Amino acid sequence: MPDLITHGLSGHLSGRLVGLKRGVVLLVIGNCLPDLLGRLPVRIFGEANFRWGHFAEPYWYWMWVPGHLPAGLLLACYALSHLFVEARRPAAFVTLVAGCATHLLMDSFQTHAAGGEPVFWPLSWHNFEIGLVSPEASLDWIPWLCAASVAVELAHQALRRYRLRANRASAPPAA
């Protein structure tokens, strides 16, 4: 996985560049969701195992794998979308799924010793990855992504203010 700064900024950039009116933060959360569900628990259990030898059995680690697979993420996004009001629920689901899909696509470009993950489960247990860059390569991109993210957000806010002013100017005077 690229780090979560890279995933989060990718979510912000893609949301702004696609022109989402609402849901940019939701897209950022969707971009981070696979690692929060699938990687964070493994890191916690792995750390406990490293320090004290607890949680050594493989099932403690395998059980979190669906949190980083399309099948599990669709269910998680569907459940999470039910936290939203009815009018926003379908859009929240689609936005979260889009974020997760972006995350998995970015992850697939990394090279892993185990050859990726069974992303096509339940059709296949075969691991898949495109495998072009090292898992730590994303650290080099953070400054550029931060700069791009700030520039895009400033441009978005400036454009928004310009449009508001233009709308006010063209509105008919109140009677």
Next chain:
Amino acid sequence: MNETNTPRWITVAFGDENRPVRATLAVLAMAGIMAWFAFAGPLHEITFAQCLADPVRWDGKDLILSVQRVHGVEDGYVMVRAGRGLGRVRPPADVNLADVQPGDTISTSGVFRSTGVLEASWFHVHTARHWKNRASLVGMFGALGAGAIVFRWDRRGRGLVERFDDA
């Protein structure tokens, strides 16, 4: 949701009717998949710990250790967790063991020997792993903090809504 314009399946899948039931079913389905992976996943791989429990049987077995923390470096071996105990990895000759420190993260692959040693043919030290973990913590708290700022609970709609119209 506007019943007249909204397709029926969207109302059924995302409407307020049966909302807790649908959400509970999704969570239960996720829990079921997790339970299935916990049961079926370990059947797909032989672990270092299993090899150490019966070294003669697994002599010559190809193993991959992915993203493992180094416990120590002793007598030319890199010690890593294998189940509740420790396992020994002998890196290839071109690896300088002075570059491997306890706490570092490694990935390696090689052949398990009946002596209880993993003879690595490929060995990689994830030198920037600490920074990646820290960056991920910052990203996680950033995303969750942004969510806490942007979303609020709407009592009338009984759900989350955005506070701002362009967030």
